[in-house]
Amino acid sequence: MIVMFRASDDPTSFHGLFATHPRLTDLALAPDGTRLIASVQIINDQGTGYVSRLCEVDPSGERESRPVTRSVQGDFAPAFAADGTLLFLSGRENTDPAAKESESQGVGLWALPEGGEARQIALHPGDISAFAVAKDARTVAYMADLRPGAVTAEAYADLRRERESVMVNAILYEVTTTCAFGAGLGPDEPHTFVQHADGAPVNAGSQGLAGTGDMALSPDGTLVAYTRAATGRAPDTNVVVVADAATGVERHTFSRPGQQYYRLAFTADGSALVCQRQQEETYATAWRVTLVAFDLASGEETDLLPEFDNWPWPGRAVLSPIRGDATLWFTGDERGHCPIFRRDADGMITRLTASGAYASLCVSPDGTTLYALRSTIDSPPRVVRLDAVTADQQTAFLKALGDLDPLPGTLAEVHVEAEDGFPLRAWLVLPEGASAERPAPLIIAPHGGPQMSWSAWTWLWNLWPFVARGYAVLLPDPALSTGYGQRMQERGRGQYGGQPYRDLIALTDAALARDDLDATRTGLAGWSYGGYLANRAATLTDRFKAIITHAGMWNLEAFQIDTNMHAYFRRIFGDPRTQRERYEANSPHFHAAKVTTPILIVHGGKDHRVPMGQALSLYSDLQRLGAQVSFLHFPDEGHAIGAPNHIRLMYETVLNFLDHHVLGQEWRRPAMLA
Structure with a gap:
């Protein structure tokens, strides 16, 4: 399908429109199937951040x-209680006259009955970060922090006040990590709390300092499951804990060396627990993800996808709501x-959709209908409904915020056979007007990961601002991409x-064989692992006119020491003192003297996944070697650029850099950087 950018619009401002567009993030379906709630991120009044709102x-x-x-702005993470009450997290003010002053602060858990007023049902010092609901009982579980010296929320609040009053923010790390998920960690440890009806919360157990926030309640609310973070001695392993929800006493624990478990869900009868099991990559073994079930009576673990070679990185399993199914x-x-x-119960797998990328699945109470967010490379997430059985069906779009029309280009595919015979593919987006008479300049944009794929709309390093400026964009899925079977790994x-x-x-060569692309005007731009491939390309070829590297690895030896995923990368590349050849074969910094292409570095000062030292080293x-290099530094951003004003500035800088070096236009320094 060809979509046209209106002639009356200014294509250079597309990234401004993009940065301010509403973003659908989550869906929640009521127990009776009559209400569907979407969480939408919208830009705040200052244009400097996003706030969430809930839509029916x-x-x-x-x-x-x-x-x-x-509902008010700032309500997020919707879910439904067993009686149909809408639950959500929010930092809204608690106006209940009976609430203590301290209970009005921070992110708490709120209940909003249909036709009633919202009331706060749980609050914890330092915020509640996630919660889960029992399907058939008035029970909720939530994750919140405690400190090593505190066993109750009250003691935790006292410790926080004491540290704040004397202005101490020091942290003593002993057996735990210093950062996780791209952010630095404080002294707090995530714990799982269970609250029955209006009773006091029960501390069901610690998830460890780097807890993932995975938790689930059995349908009757009597059991709570959560993942306990690994210790420093077994960083590639975590533990699934099933505990009594009333007392916190552990009933079952499950673990397997070299495996991590995520995204827990109880079956409708509460007899089993289903979750992801992930074997992380090492130098000798490839990354593999599957779904498994733990039988709570026998303790047996069963692989639910033993013969499934799509290598899909399966998302959270959505289980039938019908007992025994x-x-x-x-x-x-x-x-x-x-x-x-x-x-199905017999292990048969049916693909229900032939195109698009789906997320946030919900199933109707009778198990016949699914609701989801559907996106594509050329469409942001939209709410859809589909049949829960039929193969390769077309989905029905529901009326909700999210669409971004029109988009300024045409979507196509590129196919080629690798030198080892493996079939490769990529998405290609052509700007309006590209032809043999007017071939478009091309930007190659490798994805992050590396275990990822260009399959869905992304708000981070989106291709459409480039297309609006007149560039074609190639989105390659090279080796280590997901969705192409285990051999690709x-x-x-x-x-x-x-x-x-x-x-x-x-x-890239296959794309440039087309006559509507200009092989003399090309650039390369990547984020995270894509930034690493950009750095790698800069040392191996001079075919690109410009390279942009955002949060990319440069010195792998220094990187695997500093990253918050130190243990993971050490397993892949080994100890640099004894496996030097692996680093010399893969680390771009050894070949810095070969760089001749102009490079723009983009990096966040609070990036713990790919620490700032990588950008500074590059x-x-x-600079020392006399190469053309610029550095766009965002001191308060992390691994991704998240603030809308920073997103606009990043695109403006990147596009002006490409215009200058790829198209030969005069350099235009963004006004906000003057």
Whole structure:
């Protein structure tokens, strides 16, 4: 399909429109199936951040969506209690006269009955970060922090006040990590609390300092499951704990060496627990993810996808709401899409959707209908309804915020065979007007990960601002990409800069064989692992006119020491003192003197995944060697650029850099950087 950018619009301002567009993030379906709630991120009044709001979506698709009555900006993470009450997290003010002053502060758990007023049902010093609901009981579990010296919320609050009063923010790390998920960690430890009806919360157990926030309640609310973080001695292993929800006493624990468990869910009868099991990559073994079930009576663990070679990285399993029915649904990457799959009780797997990328699945009470967020490379997430059984069906779009029309380009695919015979593919987006007579300049944009795929809309490093400026964009899926079977992982195992780089170049050559692309005007731009491939390319070829590297690795030896995923990367590359050859084969910094292409570095000062030292090392190396290099530094951003004003500034700088070096235009320094 060709979509046209209106002639009356200014294409150079597309990234401004993009940064301010509403973003659908979550769905929640009421127990009786009559209410569907979407969480939407909108820009704040200052244009410097996003706030969440809750919207009511008509499940039948007849009525337009509308804000949830008596919901306010800042409400997020919707879910429904067993009686149909809408629950959510919010930092809104507690106006209940009976509430203590301290109870009005921070992110708490709120209940909003249909036709009633919102009331706060749980609060914890330092915020509640996530919660889960029992399907058939008035029980909730939530995650909140305690400190090592505190066993209750009250003691934790006292410790916080004492430290704040004397202005101490020091942290003593002993057996735990210093950062996780791209953020630095304080002295707090995540704990799982369970609250029955209006009773006092029960501390069900610690998740450890780097707890993932995974938790689930059995349908009757008697059991709570959560993951306990690994100790420093077993960083590649975590533990699934099933505890008594009333006392916190552990009933079952499950673990397996070298495996991590995520995204827990109880079956409708409470007899089993289903979750992801992830074997992380090492130099000798490839990354593998599956879904498993723990039988709570026998303790047996069963792989639910033993023969499934899509290598989809299955998302959270959505289980049948019907007691005794073992059907489940999940999503996973497949050749540039992320379909919904159905697994029947006999293990048979059916793909329900042929195109698009799906997330936030919800199933109706009778198990016949699914609701989800659907996106594509050329469409932001939208709310859809589909049949829970039929293979390769078309979905019905419901009326909700999220669409971004029109988009200024045409979506196509590129296919080529790698030198080892493996079939490769990529998305290609052509700007309006590209033709043999007017070939478009091309930007190659490798994805992050590396275990990812270009299958869905992304708000981070989105391709459409480039297309609006007149560039074609190639989105390659090289070795280590998901959705192409286990062989795709084996091809790239242990060689970040080897087969993935060769695949990227093969797809680039295949794209440039088209007569509507200009092989003399090309650039490369990547984020995270894509930034690493950009750095790698800069040391191996001079074919690109410009390279942009955002949060990319440069010196792998220093990186694996500093990153918050130190243990993971050490398993891949080994000890640099004894496996020097692995670092010399993959680390771009060894070949800094070969860089001749102008480079723009983008990096956040609070990035713990790829720490700032990588950008500083790259910048200083290239400056010392006389290469053309610029550095766009965002001191308060992390691994991703998240603030809307920073997003606009990043695109303006990146696009002006490409215009200058790829198109030969005069350099225009963004006004906010003057």
